[in-house]
Amino acid sequence: MNDQPDSIVARASNVAVTLLAAAALAGALWIGAKPIGAGPPLGSLLDPAHGIWAVVRTAELPRHADLRMAGLKDSVAVTYDDRGVPHIFAQHEDDLMRAFGFVVARDRLFQLELQTRAVAGTLSELVGASALELDREARAQGLAWGAERKWAAIPDTSLDHRLVTAYGDGINAYIAQMRSEDLPFEFRLLNARPQQWKPQYTYYLLARMSLTLAWSDDELRHARIVALVGEQAASALFPVNSPIQEPIQPVDGRRAPRLATTALPPPARPDSARLALAADLDKAAAAIALADLRPSPNGEIAVGSNNWAVSARRTAAGRALLSGDPHLQLTLPSIWYEVHLVVPGVIDTYGVTIPGGPIVPIGFNRSMAWTATNTGADVADYFEETVNDARHPTTYQLDGTWLPLMQRVESVRGRSGGILKTDTIYHTHRGPMLRAGNRWLSRRWTALDTTDEGRALRQASQAHTVDEWMRVMDDYAVPAQNFLLADTLGRIGIRSTGRYPLRAGDGRGDRLLDGSKRANDWQGFWPTARYPQSIDPRQGYLASNNQQPKDPQVDPAYLGSNWPSPWRAMRINHLLRGDSSVTPDAMRRFQTDAESEQTNFFLPPMLDAVARIAATGSADTAAIRGAALLREWDGRFTPDNERSVLYDAVMDELTQRTWDELRGTAQLRRGPTPSSAVLAQLLQEPASVWWDDQATPARETRDSIFVASVAAAYRRVSQRYGPPGPRWRWSGIRTATINHLLRIPALSRRKVPMQSGRGTLSPSDGDGTHGASWRFVVELGPEVRAWGTYPGGQSGNPVSARYDDRLPQWTAGTLDTLRFPHAAADIVSPRAVLTLRPER
Amino acid sequence: MRWLTQLLIVSLAFGAGTWFAGWWMVPVLGAAYGVWAANRRLTLITATLAAVLAWGVLLAFDASAGPMGRLLQVLGALFRMPGAALVVLTLAYAALLAVSSAALTRGLRRLR
Numbered sequence: 001m002n003d004q005p006d007s008i009v010a011r012a013s014n015v016a017v018t019l020l021a022a023a024a025l026a027g028a029l030w031i032g033a034k035p036i037g038a039g040p041p042l043g044s045l046l047d048p049a050h051g052i053w054a055v056v057r058t059a060e061l062p063r064h065a066d067l068r069m070a071g072l073k074d075s076v077a078v079t080y081d082d083r084g085v086p087h088i089f090a091q092h093e094d095d096l097m098r099a100f101g102f103v104v105a106r107d108r109l110f111q112l113e114l115q116t117r118a119v120a121g122t123l124s125e126l127v128g129a130s131a132l133e134l135d136r137e138a139r140a141q142g143l144a145w146g147a148e149r150k151w152a153a154i155p156d157t158s159l160d161h162r163l164v165t166a167y168g169d170g171i172n173a174y175i176a177q178m179r180s181e182d183l184p185f186e187f188r189l190l191n192a193r194p195q196q197w198k199p200q201y202t203y204y205l206l207a208r209m210s211l212t213l214a215w216s217d218d219e220l221r222h223a224r225i226v227a228l229v230g231e232q233a234a235s236a237l238f239p240v241n242s243p244i245q246e247p248i249q250p251v252d253g254r255r256a257p258r259l260a261t262t263a264l265p266p267p268a269r270p271d272s273a274r275l276a277l278a279a280d281l282d283k284a285a286a287a288i289a290l291a292d293l294r295p296s297p298n299g300e301i302a303v304g305s306n307n308w309a310v311s312a313r314r315t316a317a318g319r320a321l322l323s324g325d326p327h328l329q330l331t332l333p334s335i336w337y338e339v340h341l342v343v344p345g346v347i348d349t350y351g352v353t354i355p356g357g358p359i360v361p362i363g364f365n366r367s368m369a370w371t372a373t374n375t376g377a378d379v380a381d382y383f384e385e386t387v388n389d390a391r392h393p394t395t396y397q398l399d400g401t402w403l404p405l406m407q408r409v410e411s412v413r414g415r416s417g418g419i420l421k422t423d424t425i426y427h428t429h430r431g432p433m434l435r436a437g438n439r440w441l442s443r444r445w446t447a448l449d450t451t452d453e454g455r456a457l458r459q460a461s462q463a464h465t466v467d468e469w470m471r472v473m474d475d476y477a478v479p480a481q482n483f484l485l486a487d488t489l490g491r492i493g494i495r496s497t498g499r500y501p502l503r504a505g506d507g508r509g510d511r512l513l514d515g516s517k518r519a520n521d522w523q524g525f526w527p528t529a530r531y532p533q534s535i536d537p538r539q540g541y542l543a544s545n546n547q548q549p550k551d552p553q554v555d556p557a558y559l560g561s562n563w564p565s566p567w568r569a570m571r572i573n574h575l576l577r578g579d580s581s582v583t584p585d586a587m588r589r590f591q592t593d594a595e596s597e598q599t600n601f602f603l604p605p606m607l608d609a610v611a612r613i614a615a616t617g618s619a620d621t622a623a624i625r626g627a628a629l630l631r632e633w634d635g636r637f638t639p640d641n642e643r644s645v646l647y648d649a650v651m652d653e654l655t656q657r658t659w660d661e662l663r664g665t666a667q668l669r670r671g672p673t674p675s676s677a678v679l680a681q682l683l684q685e686p687a688s689v690w691w692d693d694q695a696t697p698a699r700e701t702r703d704s705i706f707v708a709s710v711a712a713a714y715r716r717v718s719q720r721y722g723p724p725g726p727r728w729r730w731s732g733i734r735t736a737t738i739n740h741l742l743r744i745p746a747l748s749r750r751k752v753p754m755q756s757g758r759g760t761l762s763p764s765d766g767d768g769t770h771g772a773s774w775r776f777v778v779e780l781g782p783e784v785r786a787w788g789t790y791p792g793g794q795s796g797n798p799v800s801a802r803y804d805d806r807l808p809q810w811t812a813g814t815l816d817t818l819r820f821p822h823a824a825a826d827i828v829s830p831r832a833v834l835t836l837r838p839e840r
Numbered sequence: 841m842r843w844l845t846q847l848l849i850v851s852l853a854f855g856a857g858t859w860f861a862g863w864w865m866v867p868v869l870g871a872a873y874g875v876w877a878a879n880r881r882l883t884l885i886t887a888t889l890a891a892v893l894a895w896g897v898l899l900a901f902d903a904s905a906g907p908m909g910r911l912l913q914v915l916g917a918l919f920r921m922p923g924a925a926l927v928v929l930t931l932a933y934a935a936l937l938a939v940s941s942a943a944l945t946r947g948l949r950r951l952r
Contacts, residue, residue, distance in 0.1 A: 011951075014947055014950050014951060015947070015951065016946055018943065018944060018946075018947025018948060018950075018951065020943075021939075021940045021941075021943030021944040021947060022940075022944050024939075024943075025867060025935065025937070025940035025941050025944050028867070028933070028937050028940055029864075029867065029937075032863065032864070032933070032937070033864075042933065043862075043864060043933075044862070045864040046863065046926075046929065046933050047858065047862055047863040047900035048895050048899045048901075048930065049858050049859045049862070049898055049904060050862055050863075052911075052915065053898075053899060053902045053911070053930070054902065055901065055906075055907060055911065056902050056906030056907055056908050056910075056911045057902055057905040057906050058906070059906040059907050059910070059911075060906065060907075187919075213860060274937040325874065355843045364946075554945035596903065744918065745917070746914055746915075746916075746917030746918040747914065798914050799906065799907055799910050799911045799914060800907070801907065801910075831885070834934075
């Protein structure tokens with residue numbers, strides 16, 4: 001009798017436990033299988049064999065790997081040296097490219113995916129709708145459209161078509177043989193798989209570089225400034241010719257920069273009609289321009305590269321020296337990947353490549369070295385078009401005839417494949433259009449032309465002399481670069497190489513043009529002989545730092561406007577003029593030189609002004625204290641310096657106070673800030689109306705603005721960092737921000753100390769997101785020697801020691817010795833060896 | 841001794857299942873074990889410990905093959921928790937899958 005209730009209780013208990021188990025299991029399976037937001041489901045994330053934990057097993061390369069690869073004619077030996085740099089030895093160029101693609105994918109697969117999608121406008125498919133606007137911008141820019149046209153124009157039978165295809169095959173071969181643990185970290189976080197690589201993606205990458213380096217919207221900026229201060233003043237504030245001339249192409253006999261002495265015309269009153277136009281243009285520009293390409297608020301362009309070379313007769317060892325120091329956005333993994341490519345008798349080139357590009361745009365071979373800085377030429381123009389319908393145009397007018405618009409329908413898809421947004425992009429014969437209010441602007445841009453930079457760069461990396469290099473690069477088009485060369489014959493050369501448009505009328509390209517007239521179209525391109533260039537100049541050295549390439553007194557032709565201030569050019573020219581026995585180590589030291597020519601322009605008159613006004617008893621005590629501290633300053637932006645911060649703040653204050661006329665109106669946001677070279681030009685006019693602070697009834701002069709700037713800067717710095725002391729140390733204030741490609745803080749490196757300052761050879765902007773992306777020095781002797789580093793590492797795996805192992809050298813301004821072996825066997829203590837064999 | 845042998849065998853099954861097929865093999869094998877061991881003692885404890893042991897060994901293998909400390913640092917920063925907590929979470933998840941599936945099938949078997 002008693003058993004029955006017990007049995008019922010036991011049964012009920014069993015039912016309860018079973019139900020509880022069912023609920024727990026259902027819950028566990030649900031959270032295990034359901035993706036968390038854009039991320040992976042918990043089950044596949046935590047799986048110790050295939051989930052996030054598995055990335056540790058592939059953090060370092062296996063010591064030995066032996067794989068079969070389809071399409072290879074012979075075996076390829078890849079030996080990774082102690083710095084993780086692959087040295088690829090192949091017997092055929094096609095095999096070399098296959099192995100090159102494989103090796104790059106092995107280390108940087110996610111980077112390949114992300115940068116391709118950024119150009120294609122398919123980021124939303126990877127990361128979700130948060131990338132929708134970026135995708136729409138990319139498609140409106142027409143980068144992928146242009147890249148597809150470039151690829152289609154390359155003959156199928158050409159060597160370059162074959163090599164680019166082989167490189168892509170190598171990437172796909174890597175993807176095909178990947179094991180589950182090989183899937184990169186970021187793909188796991190995004191619960192995604194890599195897409196198949198197409199050869200035209202190489203041209204997507206070139207398009208991306210063109211966007212970073214050769215994009216200009218001078219016309220739109222000019223319209224804004226004209227609306228705020230009038231045509232004359234706008235042309236003076238953003239001049240076609242830099243007010244300080246230290247050009248790339250040396251001027252014979254000149255041993256110092258040339259300073260323009262023309263006065264700046266006074267500002268006109270804002271013009272309401274032009275303000276409305278400028279506001280429309282501004283909105284239109286915002287729809288296609290990426291924020292990181294815009295100049296920083298202090299008026300200087302954040303991307304600032306350097307290169308210089310010294311001919312054999314001015315070096316200690318009698319061998320030509322070359323230094324490369326391209327500045328770009330700093331990312332992890334780095335934009336660069338180091339590699340050594342060898343096919344005996346064909347190519348033996350070491351340098352940095354951008355993943356996705358089967359070329360070495362910066363590097364050296366057994367005979368010569370080359371590097372580049374951005375030219376910044378104006379190679380994009382806007383035309384205001386006349387269309388038949390402001391909302392849905394189908395035709396545009398040209399010389400009185402209505403022509404059909406080409407229409408490109410772009411649908412951005414999300415992660416699930418559903419369409420998030422569809423846009424129609426209209427094209428005239430010039431290029432894609434954008435809408436500005438009721439106006440339509442078309443854009444002609446060399447980056448969208450069907451030119452083949454890949455071929456030129458490939459041949460250049462195999463050249464033996466400066467002359468040969470320049471010859472094979474004759475038809476290189478975009479992005480225009482100041483290519484600097486040095487060879488083992490002791491020669492040096494530089495040429496601003498790119499496709500520069502010849503324009504109608506006065507030749508200027510910084511104003512909006514009437515698109516209804518064919519006469520306003522580009523008339524052709526500059527002949528190569530006219531490019532800014534120099535070979536073996538009498539001065540014995542060459543340098544470029546993004547400054548205006550040619551002094552307009554030598555050639556007044558329009559090449560661009562609003563050139564970066566030439567402080568860096570002045571500094572390196574000063575250093576090189578003063579050293580007739582240059583060593584590789586001196587070249588290295590110059591790369592992180594702590595002094596700035598800018599301070600020589602601004603500091604003395606500033607301190608004099610404070611002293612003069614203090615003598616009258618009317619100076620603010622903060623100005624007197626600030627000036628006293630600045631007098632103690634050695635003018636160097638070193639990490640332990642406790643005065644640089646004050647100078648930096650003074651220049652901020654001075655810039656904002658001086659250009660208050662550009663503050664903007666209710667209709668139009670603040671205009672861009674003129675460069676500090678224009679501010680330096682204004683120093684010569686102490687009573688100019690530009691010094692006047694429009695917010696006060698008094699009429700300010702240069703000296704009173706100096707005093708006010710020093711006082712305000714002193715107060716600001718004291719308020720933020722306390723009284724002068726260790727908290728004013730520059731290393732705690734000016735740091736580098738090296739963001740991961742997805743800007744994930746845990747995978748980024750922030751507050752990285754760096755030696756840089758205003759106008760120094762290693763400039764930096766406020767948030768430190770741009771800087772030296774690769775520093776190297778090459779000595780062109782009988783045995784070529786080289787040193788280099790970049791802020792990151794070879795691996796894209798954030799768990800790998802090779803992810804950021806070069807940061808300490810980069811921070812310290814030191815360089816690693818680069819291994820340049822003749823054969824794989826010459827590599828001492830290789831880190832890993834990979835053998836790729838043909839399929840049986 | 842028999843229990844220990846059983847624990848090791850079940851653990852080996854969980855480990856091999858995960859390695860060759862994936863995490864979902866833990867509930868599948870757990871369910872099978874629940875049916876097979878429905879009338880044995882310590883079934884649920886065995887399933888739990890076996891899953892923890894299996895995934896623990898797999899994690900230890902990962903750690904022996906690469907920089908686990910660095911991964912824990914990255915994951916900790918990424919998920920804003922101590923890296924070690926993720927190890928605990930991983931093992932707890934394996935235990936939950938195993939015990940719930942074994943309990944479910946054992947209960948169903950007993951109800952028949």
